[in-house]
Amino acid sequence: MSDVQEVRTEIVRVARLLRERGLAIGTSGNVGARLADGRIAITPSSMDYDEMTAGDIVIVEADGSPSEGDHRPSSEVRIHLEVFAARPDVRAIVHSHSPFATTWAATRREIPAVHYVMALLVRPGRDTLRVAPYATFGTAELARNAVTTLGDDHAVLLANHGAVAVAGSVASALGRAERVEELAMLAWRAEQIGGATLVTAVELDQARNQMERFPRQRSPSI
Numbered sequence: 001m002s003d004v005q006e007v008r009t010e011i012v013r014v015a016r017l018l019r020e021r022g023l024a025i026g027t028s029g030n031v032g033a034r035l036a037d038g039r040i041a042i043t044p045s046s047m048d049y050d051e052m053t054a055g056d057i058v059i060v061e062a063d064g065s066p067s068e069g070d071h072r073p074s075s076e077v078r079i080h081l082e083v084f085a086a087r088p089d090v091r092a093i094v095h096s097h098s099p100f101a102t103t104w105a106a107t108r109r110e111i112p113a114v115h116y117v118m119a120l121l122v123r124p125g126r127d128t129l130r131v132a133p134y135a136t137f138g139t140a141e142l143a144r145n146a147v148t149t150l151g152d153d154h155a156v157l158l159a160n161h162g163a164v165a166v167a168g169s170v171a172s173a174l175g176r177a178e179r180v181e182e183l184a185m186l187a188w189r190a191e192q193i194g195g196a197t198l199v200t201a202v203e204l205d206q207a208r209n210q211m212e213r214f215p216r217q218r219s220p221s222i
């Protein structure tokens with residue numbers, strides 16, 4: 001099986017999981033991956049995840065021009081193009097409108113480190129999940145805001161919109177999208193009972209070291 005076909009199949013699998021796990025409502029969100037030849041595979045615009053097959057996944061060149069596929073790429077393809085261009089380490093992106101993350105994004109406040117899983121989402125030294133400034137969906141401005149605010153982190157919120165998670169594989173990007181949703185849910189709940197005592201940046205570094213000592217715990221199951 002070709003690299004292209006494997007990646008298309010994996011994108012469809014993860015896109016369906018987005019909905020099964022409550023991270024996507026309707027056709028919101030998208031999943032993309034960088035192919036070995038540098039092109040980008042991404043879910044099509046406005047297609048129900050249940051009806052989607054591997055052949056529906058759109059392939060575009062690294063500059064966004066069409067390469068393969070009968071459909072238009074997701075309206076947020078520009079975010080994928082910008083992130084892949086800026087981050088050679090990133091091979092997959094999951095964008096979601098998951099309920100708690102999107103609620104938090106509506107406040108335009110950074111999510112604080114209410115749980116050590118923050119260590120999976122941000123670079124060493126950072127202790128909050130940041131929020132990219134608002135811009136109209138599907139625009140180059142939103143893509144620029146997303147990539148600038150993401151920096152070297154592994155996830156970012158989009159103000160009044162949703163979240164973006166990046167990783168070295170599609171499955172890992174889904175795992176990070178789930179962790180973003182978990183963190184937003186916990187932060188929201190902690191606020192209801194007076195607020196959390198936060199994990200510090202140093203403690204997050206210690207958690208990250210621990211994850212490296214126990215690599216299996218780096219999986220989305222922790």
Ligand SMILES: [Zn+2]
Pocket residue numbers: 029076095096097137161162
């Ligand atoms: Zn969106």
